Every structure is written in structure tokens, then in C-alpha cells.
Amino acid sequence: MTEQQRPGDQTGQDMNRYPGAPAGQQHPQAGPQVPPHQGWTGQQQPYAAQQHPYAGQQQAYPGQQPTGQHWTGTQQAPPVFTPAGGPVKERRSRGWRIAVAGLAAGALIGGGTGAGVATLVADHGGSTTTAAAQNVVITDPQNATSATAAAAKAAPSVVTVYVTSGQSAGSGSGVVMSADGYVVTNNHVVTLDSSTNSATVQVTTSDGTLYDATVVGTDPTSDLAVIKLEDASGLTPATFADSGKVQVGDQAIAIGAPLGLSNTVTTGIVSALDRAVSTGSDQNTTVIDAIQTDAAINPGNSGGALVNAAGEVIGINSAIASVANQSSQEQQSGNIGVGFAIPSDTAQRVAQQIIQTGSATHALLGVSAQTAAEQGSEVGEGAKVAQVADGGPAAQAGIQVGDVITAVGSREVTTSTDLTAAVRSATPGEKVTLTVRRGSSTEQVDVTLGTASS
Incomplete structure (x- = not known):
């Protein structure tokens, strides 16, 4: 013993x-x-x-x-x-x-x-x-x-x-x-x-x-x-x-x-x-x-x-x-x-x-993002997509570099950390709706999250 x-x-x-x-x-x-x-x-x-x-x-x-x-x-x-x-x-x-x-x-x-x-x-x-x-x-x-x-x-x-x-x-x-x-x-x-x-x-x-x-x-x-x-x-x-x-x-x-x-x-x-x-x-x-x-x-x-x-x-x-x-x-x-x-x-x-x-798995969106903010402002206005993984969930849903994600479902996103936390709170394979600002327009994009291993 x-x-x-x-x-x-x-x-x-x-x-x-x-x-x-x-x-x-x-x-x-x-x-x-x-x-x-x-x-x-x-x-x-x-x-x-x-x-x-x-x-x-x-x-x-x-x-x-x-x-x-x-x-x-x-x-x-x-x-x-x-x-x-x-x-x-x-x-x-x-x-x-x-x-x-x-x-x-x-x-x-x-x-x-x-x-x-x-x-x-x-x-x-x-x-x-x-x-x-x-x-x-x-x-x-x-x-x-x-x-x-x-x-x-x-x-x-x-x-x-x-x-x-x-x-x-x-x-x-x-x-x-x-x-x-x-x-x-x-x-x-x-x-x-x-x-x-x-x-x-x-x-x-x-x-x-x-x-x-x-x-x-x-x-x-x-x-x-x-x-x-x-x-x-x-x-x-x-x-x-x-x-x-x-x-x-x-x-x-x-x-x-x-x-x-x-x-x-x-x-x-x-x-x-x-x-x-x-x-x-x-x-x-x-x-x-x-x-x-x-x-x-x-x-x-x-x-x-x-x-x-x-x-x-x-x-x-x-x-x-x-x-x-x-x-x-x-x-x-x-x-x-x-x-x-x-x-x-x-x-x-x-x-x-x-x-x-x-080990454990986590939801995957397949993007690299940075906090989007007005010039001279410290207040985030969303997560701006810097990279999109080829063939990943975001790419398959039509997400593009330069898009600004402002919400995941009903959850507001003001920073890239917000986006990361929102995605990780979901489960692999879950379908989520992203609110995306592209230029002067805003649209809803459905994404089926992938799987990432820790």
C-alpha cells in the first residue's frame, strides 16, 4: 500500500x-x-x-x-x-x-x-x-x-x-x-x-x-x-x-x-x-x-x-x-x-x-486572428482574420482573410481572445453561426467546427 x-x-x-x-x-x-x-x-x-x-x-x-x-x-x-x-x-x-x-x-x-x-x-x-x-x-x-x-x-x-x-x-x-x-x-x-x-x-x-x-x-x-x-x-x-x-x-x-x-x-x-x-x-x-x-x-x-x-x-x-x-x-x-x-x-x-x-480534443475553427480596433482606440471591435487554414472549417465556410468576426452565435466577440474562448467552449463537430463583417456589409456564416488535439 x-x-x-x-x-x-x-x-x-x-x-x-x-x-x-x-x-x-x-x-x-x-x-x-x-x-x-x-x-x-x-x-x-x-x-x-x-x-x-x-x-x-x-x-x-x-x-x-x-x-x-x-x-x-x-x-x-x-x-x-x-x-x-x-x-x-x-x-x-x-x-x-x-x-x-x-x-x-x-x-x-x-x-x-x-x-x-x-x-x-x-x-x-x-x-x-x-x-x-x-x-x-x-x-x-x-x-x-x-x-x-x-x-x-x-x-x-x-x-x-x-x-x-x-x-x-x-x-x-x-x-x-x-x-x-x-x-x-x-x-x-x-x-x-x-x-x-x-x-x-x-x-x-x-x-x-x-x-x-x-x-x-x-x-x-x-x-x-x-x-x-x-x-x-x-x-x-x-x-x-x-x-x-x-x-x-x-x-x-x-x-x-x-x-x-x-x-x-x-x-x-x-x-x-x-x-x-x-x-x-x-x-x-x-x-x-x-x-x-x-x-x-x-x-x-x-x-x-x-x-x-x-x-x-x-x-x-x-x-x-x-x-x-x-x-x-x-x-x-x-x-x-x-x-x-x-x-x-x-x-x-x-x-x-x-x-x-x-489526451483531449478541442473544437477547431482554422483561422489566425488579431483584435480589430479603430485607429488610436484600445477598444476591440472584433477578431480580424489574418490567416485561414487551407481546407479547414473556416475555409470551407467561406471565411476570408480580412473578415472581422464580431460574434459566435449570440456571444459578442470584441477581441481575438474572445474568439478563441468562444470556439474552445464549443465541441468538435458542433455547428456555430459566425457574425462576419466584410467591408461595409455584415453577414451570418455557418461553420461546422473541426477537431484539434491537445
Whole structure:
């Protein structure tokens, strides 16, 4: 049996940004350190150089990258974490971190900018802090709130994920999908922000039981991954809600391990739907069609659950927005009330594909696009087609270079990132209607989306 009891049920905490500190830091003999994750700096940083809920970094609305490092220990409790390293300076625009994401060889190539977004991976630093994990228990049923009941139902299905690779380490969260140990989490968590494909992964369940785990498969396109706990049985699978029925204003409860603090619960509401969020660099960009929430999400929350008032999962927490300091232009770490989660419908579809085949597929439009805007204006007016793939879905539908796509179905498109997110929210083979501006005329074009592999 690889299942183990965590000595003292210790949790490490450390974070600076999404994952926290830069990878490759030296860890003290007392325990591995994880560099703090940093939010997108306006430069083309690797996915692992930003903030994610996962272990210590998150990515802001559009334009940041997740960074995560994980714990490297195996037969003992994960080391405690501390902040390591200062934030990375970035260029700013209107106080938000701005990133230009080029999406190559996918549904689209995006060239739009957006507010800073960071992924959330918690890094483990040198100083130690011990915190015992506790299950969510209703002690006063008569005065319990809906959030209390929802947390009590969902918390047993949320785990803490520890990842190590060489001298890099980070921690994040995950959601149990089956009693025998399949867990969905973020890609940036298990790859330490794309810095490794061969990390060592361990997981503690809500009751403190420690398991070794293997990576079943990853999907960088959606920032999702599935891991399998070894010799696990009797786990509590999460109940997933239909994210298509989520409404703005609904209660939203985030459950995960920010800074390595397992079983942490924060509450808020659903702030927005269909929020196009771009994270990563030109070489490693992820665009998600996200649920936005003001529930506190911090480094280490990545991969954890966003649940509704019934304790059903509506999303997988993945990124947070961050603002630039007016004087130093440094990335602020931690929650500012703007967090993002991958909708549960997308998470379930991708996770099931990974479990069955080891990989996932996504809808393909077959164009390269840039944000169209009036000269001198920063306001997007659609996605202008720069290239059309020969024989692809767009070409077959008659889309031409220079066309400006302003809507996908009833969903407005003002930037290339919007277009990418709208396409990726669809399924391969689905027929969508594009609103296309060509010269002075506007027309509706039906397109049957193709299939792209991650």
C-alpha cells in the first residue's frame, strides 16, 4: 500500500504568486523550497512563472501565466512553505498587467491583450509553518448557513496536491472524480507551470491520508490534468453541476489549499460568465472560457473546486487577476476579488477524455486572428482574420482573410481572445453561426467546427 498517514498532518505554506518563486531554487536541508509564483510580467515568461491558485500563482484575466512548484518529499509529510523571492516587475497598462498572447496551431492564433492574469501554484520556501488540516464539520445545524452545508458536502472531495521535480516544488489542489482515485486538477499544477513533464506527485485527502499519485494525462489547451492515486478506494467523488445553468449572482464557494492550507473555504458570488481569460506566453498560451468569482482565490487554490450553494462543483479554480503597483509596477500577489474557474462542463469533458485516452480534443475553427480596433482606440471591435487554414472549417465556410468576426452565435466577440474562448467552449463537430463583417456589409456564416488535439 502506498497510502500513508501524514505525520502530524502538517501542511506547508508559502506563496508569492501563482506558483510563487522561479523554478530551480535551492531547497534547505530541512525541506524543499518552492519559489513563489509570479504573475505575468508583460514579458514572455513560462507558464510556471506566474500565479496560480494551484500552488502559488494565478493568471489574471487575460495575459498572465501560471507558475507552480511542488513538494518533492515522498515518505513524509510535505514540507512547509514560505514566500521566496520578490515579485517580477512588469509593464503595465491602466494599472493591469497586460500580455499579448499568440495562439499558434490551435483553433486560433490570438494576438489580443488583456488584464494581467496569474495562475495559482503555491511555492514552498525556507521558513516553516505548521497547520493541521481539519474537515469541515457542522457543529450547530440550526444556525448553519448554506455555505456551511455546501462546504461540508464538497470538502471531502477536494484534495491537496504536492509536486516536486529536482529542486523545484509546489502545491495545489484537486477534485476527486471517482472512488478509486481519479482526480482532476490544473495542468500548471502537475507540470510546475510547464517546467517539467516528469514530476513526482503526492496527494493528501481531506482527512490527511497521504497517497502517491501518477499523472494520467495533461491538456495544456484547457489547463487541465488528471492524476490517479495509487491503491486508493472509498474516496468521495464530487458532484458536478451543469455549468450551463450557472447565473451571475449565484453563490460561489472556493475550496482548496491556498498556501498549502488544506480544507480552506472562502465564499462569494459568480461575478461574470464566459470571461475570456488568456494565460501564458507566446510559446505556451492557454485561453479559458471562465467563470469569474469574487470568492477569495490564492496561490495553492489552483485545481480546487468552485461549488454552488448545493455543494456541487461548477468550476475548477485556475487563475486570478492582478494589478500593477502604481509606483513599482510590481505584481501584487494573492486575492483581489477577481478569480477565474474553468466551467465544470468543460472540466468533466476533458477529464473523461484524458481518463479514457490519455489526451483531449478541442473544437477547431482554422483561422489566425488579431483584435480589430479603430485607429488610436484600445477598444476591440472584433477578431480580424489574418490567416485561414487551407481546407479547414473556416475555409470551407467561406471565411476570408480580412473578415472581422464580431460574434459566435449570440456571444459578442470584441477581441481575438474572445474568439478563441468562444470556439474552445464549443465541441468538435458542433455547428456555430459566425457574425462576419466584410467591408461595409455584415453577414451570418455557418461553420461546422473541426477537431484539434491537445
